[in-house]
Amino acid sequence: MKKFAWLSAILLASLPTIALAAGAVEGGSKQATNWSAIGMFVGFVGLTLVITYWAAKRTASAADFYSAGGGITGFQNGLAIAGDYMSAASFLGISGLVYTSGYDGLIYSVGWLVGWPIVTFLIAEQLRNLGKFTFADVTSFRLGQTEIRILAACGSLVTVAFYLIAQMVGAGKLIQLLFGLDYWIAVVLVGGLMMIYVTFGGMKATTWVQIIKAVLLLSGATFMAGAVLYKFGFSPEALFAKATEVHPKKLAIMEPGTLISNPLSAISLGLALMFGTAGLPHILMRFFTVKDAQAARKSVFYATGFIGYFYILTFIIGFGAITLVSTDAMFLDGSILEKTKSGIAAIKGGSNMAAIHLANAVGGNLFLGFISAVAFATILAVVSGLALAGASSISHDLYGMVIKGGNANEQDEIRVSKIATLVLGVLAIFLGIVFENQNVAFMVGLAFAIAASCNFPVLVMSIFWRGLTTRGAVVGGFLGLLSAVVGVVLSPAVWEVTLGFAKGSAPVKLDNPALFSMAIAFAGIWLVSILDRSKRAAVDRDGFDAQYVRSQTGIGAASATAH
Amino acid sequence: MIDVSSLAKIERDPNYQELVRRRSSLGWLLSAVMLVIYFGFILLVAYAPKFLGIPLGSGVTTIGIPVGLSVIVLAFVLTGIYVRRANSSYDVLIRKIVEENRS
Numbered sequence: 001m002k003k004f005a006w007l008s009a010i011l012l013a014s015l016p017t018i019a020l021a022a023g024a025v026e027g028g029s030k031q032a033t034n035w036s037a038i039g040m041f042v043g044f045v046g047l048t049l050v051i052t053y054w055a056a057k058r059t060a061s062a063a064d065f066y067s068a069g070g071g072i073t074g075f076q077n078g079l080a081i082a083g084d085y086m087s088a089a090s091f092l093g094i095s096g097l098v099y100t101s102g103y104d105g106l107i108y109s110v111g112w113l114v115g116w117p118i119v120t121f122l123i124a125e126q127l128r129n130l131g132k133f134t135f136a137d138v139t140s141f142r143l144g145q146t147e148i149r150i151l152a153a154c155g156s157l158v159t160v161a162f163y164l165i166a167q168m169v170g171a172g173k174l175i176q177l178l179f180g181l182d183y184w185i186a187v188v189l190v191g192g193l194m195m196i197y198v199t200f201g202g203m204k205a206t207t208w209v210q211i212i213k214a215v216l217l218l219s220g221a222t223f224m225a226g227a228v229l230y231k232f233g234f235s236p237e238a239l240f241a242k243a244t245e246v247h248p249k250k251l252a253i254m255e256p257g258t259l260i261s262n263p264l265s266a267i268s269l270g271l272a273l274m275f276g277t278a279g280l281p282h283i284l285m286r287f288f289t290v291k292d293a294q295a296a297r298k299s300v301f302y303a304t305g306f307i308g309y310f311y312i313l314t315f316i317i318g319f320g321a322i323t324l325v326s327t328d329a330m331f332l333d334g335s336i337l338e339k340t341k342s343g344i345a346a347i348k349g350g351s352n353m354a355a356i357h358l359a360n361a362v363g364g365n366l367f368l369g370f371i372s373a374v375a376f377a378t379i380l381a382v383v384s385g386l387a388l389a390g391a392s393s394i395s396h397d398l399y400g401m402v403i404k405g406g407n408a409n410e411q412d413e414i415r416v417s418k419i420a421t422l423v424l425g426v427l428a429i430f431l432g433i434v435f436e437n438q439n440v441a442f443m444v445g446l447a448f449a450i451a452a453s454c455n456f457p458v459l460v461m462s463i464f465w466r467g468l469t470t471r472g473a474v475v476g477g478f479l480g481l482l483s484a485v486v487g488v489v490l491s492p493a494v495w496e497v498t499l500g501f502a503k504g505s506a507p508v509k510l511d512n513p514a515l516f517s518m519a520i521a522f523a524g525i526w527l528v529s530i531l532d533r534s535k536r537a538a539v540d541r542d543g544f545d546a547q548y549v550r551s552q553t554g555i556g557a558a559s560a561t562a563h
Numbered sequence: 564m565i566d567v568s569s570l571a572k573i574e575r576d577p578n579y580q581e582l583v584r585r586r587s588s589l590g591w592l593l594s595a596v597m598l599v600i601y602f603g604f605i606l607l608v609a610y611a612p613k614f615l616g617i618p619l620g621s622g623v624t625t626i627g628i629p630v631g632l633s634v635i636v637l638a639f640v641l642t643g644i645y646v647r648r649a650n651s652s653y654d655v656l657i658r659k660i661v662e663e664n665r666s
Contacts, residue, residue, distance in 0.1 A: 103615070106631040107608055113638050114601040120642045121590040121597075125649075237622045244623045254625040255616025256608045263609035270605045274598075294654055301646040308635045549573050552583055553660050 034179055036369030041179070044216075044377045045193065051208045055201035062410045065202035065417065066133035066392050067288040072207055074295040078302025080207045081286050083214030085112075085277075085303070086310050087382045088170055088375050089444060091217065094311065095358075096351035098318020099325075100344055102243070102253025105318055109311035111270055115277025116304040123278055124300045125293035126463045126551040132558040134389075135284040135455065136397045139462045142543025144470035144536055145406065148458075149397040151477045155454040156281040156397075158481065159447045160390040161431075163280075164383065164424075166443035168432030171379040177349045178356065178372040184433055191429035194384045198391065198425075199418040203289060206384045213381040216374045218306060221313040224355070224371070227362035228320030236316075243322040248342045253322075265510050269445070272514035276448030279455030282389035293554050314355075321354035324361040331357040387428070391420040442493040445512050449488060453480035453517035461525050463551060466544040469537035472529025480521025487513025573664050582656040589648060593641050604634050 063069050072080065090112060098105030131137035136152030168187055175186035197205050232238040244251050277283065287296045325331045326343030337346035347353060359371035395417030400408040408416075458477045461468045487508055488494055495506035510516075529537075550556050573579050607615055607630070615627030 103625075103627055103631070106627075107605075110601070110604060110631055110634045113635055114597060117597045117638050117642045117645075118594055120645055121594045236628075237624050240623045240628075251616075251623060254618075254623060255627055256612035263606070266605050266609040267602065270602060274601060294650065297646055297649055301642050304639050304642045308639045311635060312632065545574065546570055549570060549579070552586065553573070553579065553657050555573070555661060555664070 034369060034372060036366050037372035038179055038369075040369050040373035041376050044212075044373055048193075048197065048205075048209045048212065048377075048380075051212075052197050052201035052205040055204035055208065059200075059202045059204055062133070062396075062413055064204060065414050066285075066396065068203040068207050070289060070291055072289040074290060074298030075302055076207070076211055077286055077290050077295065077299035078306060079214045080210040080289070081283060081299060081303035082306035082310070083210035083217075083381055084283055084286065084385045085307055086214065086217055086378065087167065088174060088378045089166070090311075091221070091314060091378060092174070092352045092355055092375060095314045095318040095321065095355040096353070098315055099321045099347070099354035100351045101257050102247070102249070102319075102322075103255055104257050106315055107256060108273075109315065111273035112277070113304070113308050113311060115274045116300060116307065118274065119278045119283075120297060120300040120304070122460065123284075123463070124287055124296045125554075127284060127287045127459075128290065128293045128296035129551050129554040129557045130463070130547065131288055133285070133288055133396050134392050135281060135459060136393070136401075139458050139473065140401070141462065142547045143462065143468070143473055143540050146402050147470050147474045149401045151458065151474050152455070153393045153397045153402075155279075155450065155458075155477065155481060156393040157390055158485075159279070159281060159451045159455065160386050160393075160424075162443040162450070163282075163447040164386050164390070164428050165431050165435055166440045166447070167379060167383050167386065168428050169435050169438070169440045171376075171383070172432055172436065174352070174379065175376060177353060178375065183436055187429055187432040190380055190383055191425045191432070193380055194387050194428075195422055195425035197380075197384045198388050198421045202414075203285075203388060206381075206388050207286075207289060209377075209381045209384060213374070213377045214306065217378055218310060220359075220371050220374050221310060221317065223367070224320065224359060224362055225313040225316040228316055228324070228358070231320075231324070231362075239316070239319055239323065243319045246327050246343070247322050248344060262509065264515065265512070268510045268515035269512045271518055272445065272448045272452050272512045275452040275456045275514070275518065277451075279451030279459065280447075281393060281451075281455065282385040284455075284459075285389050285392065288558075292557070317355050317358060320362070321358040325354060325357045328361060331361070383428070387421055387424050390424050391417045394420040439493075439498050442488060442491075442498070442511075445493075446484070446488045449484040449512055449514045449517060450481055452514050453484040453521045454478075457518065457521040457525055461522075465529075466541055466548075467529050468525065469529045469532040469534070469540040471532045471534065471537065472525045472527075475528040476521050476523075476525030479524040480517055483517040483520045484513050487517050569664055573660060576660055576663060578656050578659045578663070582653060582660065585656075586649070586653055589645060593645055597638065597641055600634055600637055604630065 059065055061069070094105050094109055097108060127135065127138055130141050134152070136149050139152055140148035168190065171190045172183040172187040175181050175189070176183050197209055228239065229236070232242065240254065244253060247253050249257070290296050290299055322344070325347060331348055332343055332346040333348050337343065340346060347357065356368065356371060356375065360368040395413050399416045400406065400413045454477050457480055458473050462473065487510070490506060490508040491511050491513065492506040492509070493511050495501050496503055615625060615630060617626045618624065619626060
């Protein structure tokens, strides 16, 4: 544990110095160094490092490392799931979207929430009853271990990679703005802290970081939304009236705008958001941290409540920012305001900063510091959850099950996942820096599309369909993965915006490929499975009954604790 | 792993059959309800944005606001219905099945 204390001491001690150094080199788009934000952030990091130290002492077995020993309660897990899901993208991104387009922001919030009931009804309990550490435990329950583990690892790692890049680039940009740190320092800081949390504290530390962050974020957002409503005498009508008066789009912000114009595109995005949620590896992993199926079911209920409440808050926060930020010269860039005459377009740092400026408007500099620190904490926590899911997939699925054929020494497996975390951390830092000036907005959509087209179909078919065979799952799963990636590359967002081909030349008109990539995956799984006459297929189908009884009753399920 | 003889015994257990019947009918029913609500909302957004833009009464608040918010609230309520049912009846059945089939 000496090494750990040493590392954290260096890190804590170096934080203010890094900030000082960065403060001296003022970049164009950077804010002045925000001391109250840095102070509160250092406090958060200190607290999480103490927790990591505590967790590290209690993390000995593989069950501790991957699933926090199964000792998380339903309520705690509900908060942790909400923490994993309420990323900086949804906090700053959605409130920013409401700020610029009004109602369109709500359409996204709704899409991001509606996957949760489906998870509750069809997946949560079955997942807990069948699996142990990763969702591949469930999909490979009665199917060929090697093939299915490789498929699940590919699906997990690709999803995690795109999600991670989007978070790292977002983190770098945001921290540059919030704290006045250089982009690369911000990315290294996020990557470094994440590696410490995950390698030393495993799932226990990651879960508690997630819980603390969820509580901070929910309280901060509640205070902000409350302060906004207070200013308008707790009358949403008065808030909307003022917003439509000052917003250049006037009454159009109260109805669906141009964001979703093509009906097929809207449905495709809806499918990706709804079913992608049920296929995100870092979310699915959380169901193994609770005692039993009952706790798993309760935890999604709490999570749905927290996330739904949070999205309602972001809607109020976005409208609050329209009324209080876009009308205050303090938060606007004078030269852009001169040109566009619109307070919405002239917001300092872009629309993602709407919630941050609003914090300053309603709570002054101290609260601004608090919200900035929470935003940073949010990124840190989400990135840690992603890294843990990716590392588990490498160590448990690939190393433990494929390479060692299920006979890996527990300590070796933990060591491999720690090494994998370090590799993923370095890779995330590297990719974060490489993609600094790229448009990465499509990457979260792509992660959801892949989760919905590869992980989700295989998972749901393996739980519910007797006829599923190994060959069917592998062919259908890879077809879904491939068509999702190809569909995104050929979509307007990447073909025209990122690759720079002529406008209107994109071969696929849908911004999100889920509509056809999910169809391809399900059709592929079904067709190949029913045509499969191999010996393995007979074993796969025969295994269904035992799997089904266990998924329903939990008899034989992995016990919560290894001790 | 459950052995073959106890597997057949559990499958014949009326409690087990009731559990499976109840859980899958409620689970799939609520999933279908959620799909209809959500894609109903998305189709409104795609095909009838102007309908969602109709003001409620004389103010600026539009129909779209309560519609959107109620999708969020309904998602939570449906989850609550499932969890309540599961806590009160499935867990009792599961306990019975486990006790009767303890080897």
